[in-house]
Amino acid sequence: MANGIEVRQCFTLNATPGELYAFWRRFSKFPLFMRHVVSVTEAGPNRSHWVVNGPAGRAVEWDAEIVEEIPDRVIRWRTIGDPDVRHGGRVEFRPATGGRGTVADVHLAFEAPGGSAGANLVGLFGEKPELQIREDLRRFKRLVEAGELPTTVGQSSGRDADDRTEDEKSDSERDGTRVPVGAASSREARS
Amino acid sequence: MRAVCWDGKEKVSVENVPDPAILNPRDAIVRVTSTAICGSDLHLYGGFVPTMEKGDILGHEFMGEVVAVGSAVTNLREGDRIVVPFAIACGNCYFCNRQLWSLCDNSIPDPTKAETLNGYATAGLFGYSHIYGGYAGGQAEYVRVPFADVGHLKIPSELPDEKVLFLTDIFPTGWMAADNCDIQRGDTVAVFGAGPVGQFAIRSAFLLGAERVIAIESVPERLAMASLGGAETLDESEGDVIERLKLMTGGIGPDACIDAVGLEAHGHGMVDWYDKVKQAVKLETDRPIVLRTAIEVCRPGGVVSIPGVYAGFLDKIPFGAAFGKGLTMRMGQTHVHRYLQPLLERIEADDIDPSFVITHRVAFEQVPDAYAMFQEKRDGCIKVVIDPSARASQETVS
Numbered sequence: 001m002a003n004g005i006e007v008r009q010c011f012t013l014n015a016t017p018g019e020l021y022a023f024w025r026r027f028s029k030f031p032l033f034m035r036h037v038v039s040v041t042e043a044g045p046n047r048s049h050w051v052v053n054g055p056a057g058r059a060v061e062w063d064a065e066i067v068e069e070i071p072d073r074v075i076r077w078r079t080i081g082d083p084d085v086r087h088g089g090r091v092e093f094r095p096a097t098g099g100r101g102t103v104a105d106v107h108l109a110f111e112a113p114g115g116s117a118g119a120n121l122v123g124l125f126g127e128k129p130e131l132q133i134r135e136d137l138r139r140f141k142r143l144v145e146a147g148e149l150p151t152t153v154g155q156s157s158g159r160d161a162d163d164r165t166e167d168e169k170s171d172s173e174r175d176g177t178r179v180p181v182g183a184a185s186s187r188e189a190r191s
Numbered sequence: 192m193r194a195v196c197w198d199g200k201e202k203v204s205v206e207n208v209p210d211p212a213i214l215n216p217r218d219a220i221v222r223v224t225s226t227a228i229c230g231s232d233l234h235l236y237g238g239f240v241p242t243m244e245k246g247d248i249l250g251h252e253f254m255g256e257v258v259a260v261g262s263a264v265t266n267l268r269e270g271d272r273i274v275v276p277f278a279i280a281c282g283n284c285y286f287c288n289r290q291l292w293s294l295c296d297n298s299i300p301d302p303t304k305a306e307t308l309n310g311y312a313t314a315g316l317f318g319y320s321h322i323y324g325g326y327a328g329g330q331a332e333y334v335r336v337p338f339a340d341v342g343h344l345k346i347p348s349e350l351p352d353e354k355v356l357f358l359t360d361i362f363p364t365g366w367m368a369a370d371n372c373d374i375q376r377g378d379t380v381a382v383f384g385a386g387p388v389g390q391f392a393i394r395s396a397f398l399l400g401a402e403r404v405i406a407i408e409s410v411p412e413r414l415a416m417a418s419l420g421g422a423e424t425l426d427e428s429e430g431d432v433i434e435r436l437k438l439m440t441g442g443i444g445p446d447a448c449i450d451a452v453g454l455e456a457h458g459h460g461m462v463d464w465y466d467k468v469k470q471a472v473k474l475e476t477d478r479p480i481v482l483r484t485a486i487e488v489c490r491p492g493g494v495v496s497i498p499g500v501y502a503g504f505l506d507k508i509p510f511g512a513a514f515g516k517g518l519t520m521r522m523g524q525t526h527v528h529r530y531l532q533p534l535l536e537r538i539e540a541d542d543i544d545p546s547f548v549i550t551h552r553v554a555f556e557q558v559p560d561a562y563a564m565f566q567e568k569r570d571g572c573i574k575v576v577i578d579p580s581a582r583a584s585q586e587t588v589s
Contacts (some may be wrong), residue, residue, distance in 0.1 A: 012285060012286055014283055014284055014288060037311060065342060074394075100285065101285065131303065135303065138302075141296075141297070142281075142297045145281060145283045145284050145296075146217070146281035146282075146284070146296055146297040146298075146338070147216070147217065147263060148215045148216055148217055148263070148284060149215075149280075149300075150215070150279075150298050150300045150315065150324070150337060151214055151215060151300050152214075152300055152301065152324065152325050152326060152327070153214065154212060154214050155212075155214065155326070155327045155335060156192070156194065156208045156209050156210065156211045156248060156327050156331070156335070157196070157208060157246045157247060157248055157327060158194065158196030158198075158204075158206040158208050158245070158246035158247070158248065159244070159245070159246035163245075163246065165325060166246050167300055167301050167321060167323060167324075167325045168325070
């Protein structure tokens with residue numbers, strides 16, 4: 001992992017470790033808060049299949065397995081086989097001090113990619129993977145705490161549709177990636 | 192619908208724009224029955240707030256009737272009459288749970304802008320620039336209210352709009368300013384600035400037990416209104432405020448000082464903006480002097496309470512005096528949700544009728560002129576209320 005990318009982000013959420021663990025463990029819900037994830041499906045015991053929006057709207061896929069699981073506390077996973085983007089991750093839900101909710105601590109490590117995989121990483125996470133992952137985690141927090149993601153997409157203004165500001169455009173309009181219909185609409189929905 | 196849109200520095204216009212729609216399950220749509228221009232809207236009008244965009248709908252003091260609710264809103268229904276706090280808060284984050292509603296973590300759609308510029312993000316606000324979420328505001332016929340299930344207070348039908356409209360902002364803001372002073376029996380509170388927030392701070396200080404309130408201001412009609420509220424007045428234009436305040440307080444200084452002026456210039460943490468603004472508002476460079484004066488004149492061990500908005504970096508604040516005198520300083524955007532019910536009860540009990548502050552009532556068509564009038568403090572203007580149902584052809588300016 002010497003030349004890879006490591007990202008660590010944490011948020012404190014107003015929920016119990018068990019509630020967060022249960023929400024996170026339903027991998028199929030990841031597209032609700034992970035902007036680039038199209039789908040995560042069960043692919044056998046402790047295995048899942050991921051489809052992610054890559055550069056130029058190309059789908060990137062991989063299989064992952066859970067390598068460590070402590071109920072209500074820790075999930076650790078890694079990709080299996082030889083995917084374009086070889087990586088592993090760990091999420092830990094720790095009680096915060098004094099009953100102040102739970103710290104969700106996410107650690108991701110991507111192996112140094114070469115060739116097209118390097119381009120994939122940039123496409124997946126932009127120039128700043130830590131920012132992308134932080135915003136994914138923030139969306140997780142907001143779904144858990146507020147039950148929805150705040151938005152101004154589609155609100156009224158004195159601007160024509162062509163003059164809308166960046167925050168009034170949907171994610172797909174803003175970054176030019178093609179987000180499948182299901183993922184785009186479910187993103188705004190209460191889980 | 193008609194809405195007041197920001198078109199650039201000192202330019203607002205009334206436009207026909209699309210009606211708002213429910214965008215999230217916790218939204219409601221409100222048909223606005225009364226809305227107002229806030230002193231802080233003048234910061235936007237003056238072009239001091241970055242991240243405004245042409246076409247933004249202004250306004251964060253509004254009330255009205257619910258006409259639609261999202262699928263997750265179970266405590267409101269069509270026809271309910273509500274006031275809406277100016278800050279948008281989720282009701283279930285660390286901050287909301289501690290009654291720190293204006294610091295809500297979950298209401299700005301893209302907080303990365305604010306975090307990049309300021310190092311932090313707080314709650315989204317209606318009609319108050321894109322760094323505060325870019326939400327369309329309430330100087331309009333209809334407005335979308337996010338997190339409407341926690342962001343409202345239902346109003347009994349017998350209370351007229353004008354008595355409760357200011358629960359949205361300036362009454363709680365003046366109240367929190369006084370509440371932050373920890374007023375004890377016999378206390379004297381100095382209120383700097385007798386604009387709308389200062390006026391409510393004066394009356395709130397008395398309701399919270401102050402024995403004396405001294406209003407420091409230079410605009411005659413504001414001094415007169417302060418005086419009607421029971422305050423002793425000190426015309427700031429007549430010379431040394433510190434010396435005169437000391438003489439009025441037995442040489443010791445006020446027990447608490449409220450800075451209800453703030454920094455006209457919203458710098459939003461950006462040094463370049465701060466510099467530009469400093470140049471642009473040469474006329475207003477005395478504004479930070481209010482905070483300096485408050486610190487210098489406050490009695491040792493007293494409280495400096497700051498409802499006036501500050502945003503950037505301040506020059507030459509006598510922090511040594513603040514430390515040396517062991518002052519307590521409290522500040523921040525108002526946690527309006529916290530005060531809605533208790534202040535409604537104050538209104539119902541006739542402890543206060545907030546409509547005292549209104550000097551002008553206008554129709555939409557008159558709003559651009561009203562902004563200019565308010566900015567220039569012309570025609571005795573202290574507070575402007577907009578009636579969306581009125582037409583300019585009717586004589587509505589009072």
